[in-house]
Each structure stands twice: as C-alpha cells, then as structure tokens.
Amino acid sequence: MSLSKIMLQQATQFLVFVMVLIAFIISLSSHAISLDQLIAENKLTIDTKVEQGKQQIVGQPIVITIEIATERWFAKGTEVKSFELADTIILANSDVSINGSKRVNGQTWSTQTREITLYPRREGNYNLPSIEIQISVNTENDGIVEGTIKTVPQRFTISLPEELSKIESFIVSPQVSIEIATDDQNHNINSDESNYLIGSAISQTVTVIAQNAPAMMIPPIKRTELTGLSIYQKTPQVFDETNRGELIGTRIEKFTYIFEKSGKYEIPEQIIFWWDTSSNELQEIIIPSLLFNVGKGKITDKIETNAFHINIKFSLWLIIVAIIISIAFVLFRFKSNLTKLYANITHLEQRSAKKAFLQAVSNHQYIGAIDCLYKYSLLINVNLEHLKSTQISSLNKLAFDNNNQTESFTVQDAKSLLKSLVINKRTIKNQLDMTKTIKLNNQS
Numbered sequence: 001m002s003l004s005k006i007m008l009q010q011a012t013q014f015l016v017f018v019m020v021l022i023a024f025i026i027s028l029s030s031h032a033i034s035l036d037q038l039i040a041e042n043k044l045t046i047d048t049k050v051e052q053g054k055q056q057i058v059g060q061p062i063v064i065t066i067e068i069a070t071e072r073w074f075a076k077g078t079e080v081k082s083f084e085l086a087d088t089i090i091l092a093n094s095d096v097s098i099n100g101s102k103r104v105n106g107q108t109w110s111t112q113t114r115e116i117t118l119y120p121r122r123e124g125n126y127n128l129p130s131i132e133i134q135i136s137v138n139t140e141n142d143g144i145v146e147g148t149i150k151t152v153p154q155r156f157t158i159s160l161p162e163e164l165s166k167i168e169s170f171i172v173s174p175q176v177s178i179e180i181a182t183d184d185q186n187h188n189i190n191s192d193e194s195n196y197l198i199g200s201a202i203s204q205t206v207t208v209i210a211q212n213a214p215a216m217m218i219p220p221i222k223r224t225e226l227t228g229l230s231i232y233q234k235t236p237q238v239f240d241e242t243n244r245g246e247l248i249g250t251r252i253e254k255f256t257y258i259f260e261k262s263g264k265y266e267i268p269e270q271i272i273f274w275w276d277t278s279s280n281e282l283q284e285i286i287i288p289s290l291l292f293n294v295g296k297g298k299i300t301d302k303i304e305t306n307a308f309h310i311n312i313k314f315s316l317w318l319i320i321v322a323i324i325i326s327i328a329f330v331l332f333r334f335k336s337n338l339t340k341l342y343a344n345i346t347h348l349e350q351r352s353a354k355k356a357f358l359q360a361v362s363n364h365q366y367i368g369a370i371d372c373l374y375k376y377s378l379l380i381n382v383n384l385e386h387l388k389s390t391q392i393s394s395l396n397k398l399a400f401d402n403n404n405q406t407e408s409f410t411v412q413d414a415k416s417l418l419k420s421l422v423i424n425k426r427t428i429k430n431q432l433d434m435t436k437t438i439k440l441n442n443q444s
Contacts (some may be wrong), residue, residue, distance in 0.1 A: 182205075214240055214249045226267075366395060
C-alpha cells in the first residue's frame, strides 16, 4: 500500500471521530437542563417579599426578602447582583444571608434566604425592579446546574405622618440619645459675667446616637455665623456599628469658637426632630443655646495675671521649703542634746530598765534580772540594801543558790516589786519633807 493511501485512510478515520464527538456534544446539549426548567418542574422556587410594618414611613428601614429553595441542595452560595432603586439608601454590606430548610409536600427542601434593607427617602409608591440572582444547584440526575434568574418585580408604598410633613430633616428610630461636651469646665458659658477674653477659644462636641438607623440619615448640626466670632467646624465623624444584629448609627460634630472682639455672642438652640417608632410619636431633642461674654482684655493680659499668681505661689513654696530645711538643720545640729532632752522628759532609761527586768524574769535569767533591778533602783534613787522585801530575797536565792528548788519568782511578782519600789520612794520623800519642816519650825 502506498504512503498516500495510508495518509488518506488516517485522515478519513480522524474526520469520522470528530463527527462522532460533535454528535455526542449536541446530544448532551439537547438533554441539558436549565434553572428555568427546574422551576417549571417545581424542583426550584424563588420567592420575593417586601417586609412592611403597619405604618411604613420615610426613613424607616424596609426589608426585601428573597428565598431560593431546592429539593436537593445548593452547590454554593447564591449571589445577589447589585441594583438601584431611586430615592432609597442601600447600605454597603446590608445584604444578609440565611441558610435553612423547609418542608414541601412531606419532603425536606434546602433554602437560602437573602435579606436586603432599604431606607426610603420620600413618601409615595416604589417599584422594585427585577433583581438578578446567581444560583448553583446540585441536582439528582443532571449534576450541578448553574445560572442566573430574576425575581418578580415588587411594589410598596411609603407614608409620611402629618407631624413630619413640614419638617425638613428628622431621625426615624426607636431610640435616640445625645451627648454635649465642652473642653472648658472652669467657666459658666451662659453666665452674665465676662468670662472670656479676646483671643481665647472654646470647643464643643455634639454626639448623636440612633438605634436601627444609619449614621448618614442623622441630620447635621447647623453652623451659625456671627461677626466677631470665628467658628471652625471639624469634618463630622459618621459611622455605623452593629450590636447583636442591631444597627447603631453615630454622628459626631465638633465646633471651635474663637473670640475676636469683645461683646456678647449667642449660638441659638437647635432642635433635632425624632420620630419614635416605638410609640409612633414625634419627639424633640434640644441642643441648648450658648452665650459667650467676651471682655475687652486680651488673652495676653490673662496670661500675665496667671503668671503673677504663679510667681506668688512659687515664692510661698520657697519660704516653706526654707523653713523645712532650717528645722532639719537644727535637728541635725543639736541631735545629741535633743535626744538627751527627750530621754529625760520621757524617762527613757527607767522604762528601758523596767522592760529589761521583766523580760529577764520571764526568761528565768535571774542574775540579769538583779542587774536590771539595781540599775532601775539607782535611776529612781532607791537603795535596795535598805529595803526589806521577801520578793528581793526570793530573787537572790534563785540567782545565787543553785540548790534552791522551793523558791519561785513570776512576772507578776516582778511587777509587784517594781510597784513597791515606787511606793518606797514616795514614802522616803515624804519623810524627808517632814524632817525639813520640823527643822524649820525648831529654828523659828
């Protein structure tokens, strides 16, 4: 067989293979199933609802719920394509996904629910367009079926209470709180007295917190323009937080007032209107007015006055420190004399001798106790040798008679002996006084 015939035969076989492959692919595509077919066969459902309250007003959140359900299970999470709806606010990351299941004709179906929160900004009718949903379903016979389907358009109506019809801006929330703070706690800004000088300044911070409302829907604080008063407004801080699934919006405004001329300046009060969704009533939050009284002096005069007071305080501190140093010098210079004086006044040696005597008796150190007793007697001018006492006799026997086993001398005996020494001293002193008196009488 020639080479040309072999090549022709191989080309023919390859062409047949390609035709068979194309026919197989066409056959598969003719039997492929789509999401629309699954919906038509009641194997996949998509349900859209608008969750509205009894009174749905401007600024109040409204939830769009999209539930996708399949008789099998999902291959991956559903994806909601972005969409726009005029006169509404859709917050970033406001789409909530919930996985679950439900019973359909006695069979358990898997569900994926997406909740999208809108904030309408006007009253009237709204037409919610079809929303594209990317879905991936794991079927029983056809494997994973993916694609995009659209929700059914929805309609809803937003109302506006009569109390809000003439109000330009307001907050819709079940709870609103406000905090007002200034950086000058030493002055009463609403006082009739001039408490500010030209060139001085004060800052005020207003914080508004609203539950279940985005921060961007909290109205700004109005800025007042006054001649002679410069007002600087910092860029507001606007942020949202979530606490246990509940949205909390916060707006922080900061103003700095700089006084350029003397006189009275008043920042008028402002009212924040708040529709309380808990009671369906209009509430008012008052930001009090500010009254500034600016004197004719300048901030430099105040600085000089403060410096004068600081100098006086510094001088007083110097005097106090000098007195303390002088006292310390005297104490150090005459330390020994002062120590002796203190010892004499407080009878320090006598108290030390008594304590040592009692401690020696308690430890049965009777020789040491006798030494301490003699020392104490000398300090109080009492001669132990002329004192007749059974207690001293017992103490001597315990100290110097090693064979004596009958004597005892307790701490109580020691205290009694010390007391008798003091009594003896007083007796001797009284006798001496009487002798002197007799001699003086005889001489007279």
